[in-house]
Amino acid sequence: MKIVTQVKLVPEADQAAALRSTLRTVNDLANWVSDVAFVNDVPREYDLRRHTYAHLKSEGLGAQAAQHVIKKVRDAYTTLHANLRAGNLGKPGSKRRRKAESKPITFRPEAAQPYDDRCLSWQYDTQTVSIWTTAGRIKNVRFACSADAFKVLQHYRKGESDLIERDGIFYLTATCEIPEAETYEPDRFIGVDLGIVNIATTSTGYQAEGRGLNRYRKRQLALRSKLQKKRTKSAKRRLKERSRREQRHVKNTNHIIAKTIVTEAERTSAGICLEQLKGIRQRVRLRKPQRVALHSWAFAQLGDFIVYKAKRAGVPLVFVDPSYTSQTCAECGHVDKRNRVDQRLFICRKCGVVAHADRNASHNIATRGETVWNAGRESRVPATP
Template sequence: MKIVVQVRLYPDSVQEAALSATLKLCNDGANLASAEAFGHRIYGKRELQRLTYGRLKALGLSAQPAIHVVRKVAGAYATLAANTRAGNLGKPGSKRRVKADSKPIQFRRDAGQPYDDRCLSWQLAERTVSIWTTSGRLTRVRFGCSLQQHATLVAYRRGESDLIHRDRKWFLYATCDIDDVEVKEPDGFLGVDLGIANIATISDGKRHCGKRLNRVRHRNQRLRTKLQRTGTKSAKRLLKARRRKEARFAADTNHCIAKQIVTEAKRTGCGIALEDLKGIRDRVRLRRPQRVTLHSWAFDQLDRLIAYKAARAGVGVVHVDPAYTSQACSSCGHVAKANRPNQFTFRCMSCGLAEHADVNAARNIAARGVADWAAASLPNAA
């Protein structure tokens, strides 16, 4: 499996100027190639390279960076096409889809640029890199990372790395190819119910409460609204400084929750059953305040973090149909809307089971995980 290790670069003033000029030129070249691709309706890497390689070289790009610029543009159009097919840009004729299809893709002047081992070499023992720029090769550019990240780079770094400039800081995103871990046959499943009042509830009864998290989100939302209404230079400066704060907070919280879930599953020899929530934002109809709450937390990110951590630990993961998991009794299977009189309470109208609503839903997800895993294993058994 492939993972990405983020390390921070610490260039001096001369090196930083060279890196800035390089990113600008690469993205100017990407915009040129994008315009040619859009105008000629040529989106394949080989065809686009034949069309634009000479002009990219004339801009001042070396051979390998020019090829990577073409690949970046082709990849961007491939992503656009995939999003269009998946309906992520709306239905045909919608404003968002028409806007995306009516003009070439534009790249920011500091958008990331991929580097291969010809243009970027790592001196891991010295914690420095040598990197190509338009001003020549920069050597001994320092980078910083944790001991765990350094060990991962030494053992598994393979392939390309992306140069990123964000918030006046420089980063390298290094691709690491880690050996696949054999997934063990699970001895049961831990069901995970995702929600708003409780971010994640496990079928063993443990709940990751969302009260503190919701309080932080609401405070950030009120502050953003206040600053946007003020509109002064200092307010805009503060908004810019805080714009990634909630995203970092959400990512850190999701990492911690995912790690705890996977650790418990590995300890008990269980697999992990998750709800398949794709398209939930299109299916669910809520009032405006509820929509803000629903859309402000990265449930898909938590799902992906659990999946990749489980893959590294050899823990099986299955996604199940979430329909009626909150209304069905985990004991007798009776399904009724009246089984759930409020947000937190589940009381079966048939057998009388009383349980926390999210715990009951998580147990239903766990049971479906067992059934789906068994069904998926039948062809292999034959």
């Protein structure tokens, strides 16, 4: 299982200047390579290298750095073409699609630059790195991270690392290959119902309310709007300082929720059943005031956190179709859209059971999870007579 571990670099003033200059140079050259790829419609990395490698070397890039710049550009175009084929950028002829197809891909001055082990080495005993720059290789660049992240780096780091500058601070994101724990046989399944009012509700009674997070987001939205209207230098500085603060808050909240769910499942030898919510933004139609809440909530992020934490702990995990789970009675199985009286209340029209709507849905998800798990274990080979 691959995960990404991030560390913060703590360079001296001259080291920071060299790192900043390196990122500006490689991204400027990446923009030039992107122009060449767009104009010549170069389909393969080998052909793109033939057009650009000599020029990159003449601009002072090392052999490996030049290769990484070319590969970064080629990967960006591969992703763009995949999104176009999948229709993620709109239908043919749409404004968004024409805009994406009509100009070359551009890279920000502080965009990430990949490094392999020939351009970057880690010294764990002194907690420093040695890294290639356009001013030469600089050594003894200190880095800081948590104790857990440091342990993961020491034992499981494998592959490339990316150098990133964010708000004047440099980070290294390293790919780590962590072995998955052996999955145990679950005694039961915990169904997890995801939502906006209640971020997550489990069939065992755990409920992560979204009221506080929604209030926080509303305050942040109002503050951003107020600062944007001022258009002063101080307002722009405040906006820049507050950038990504909401993302960090939401990410931390999702980490806490995911850890709570996985820990409970591991403690009780249970499996976890999640809803398959892919494409929910395209499927659900909402009124305009509700769209902001739906499109700003990180459905996929919380699911991804639960998945990777479950794999590390060896907790069995299945995905099920969430259709009609909020309209189905968990006691008798009766399906009726009138069963869902409002956002919180569920009353079955057949058996009369009264329950919390999200709790009822989580029980249905757990039941479907057990069915999927058992079906996957059944042999499809006919028994020998």
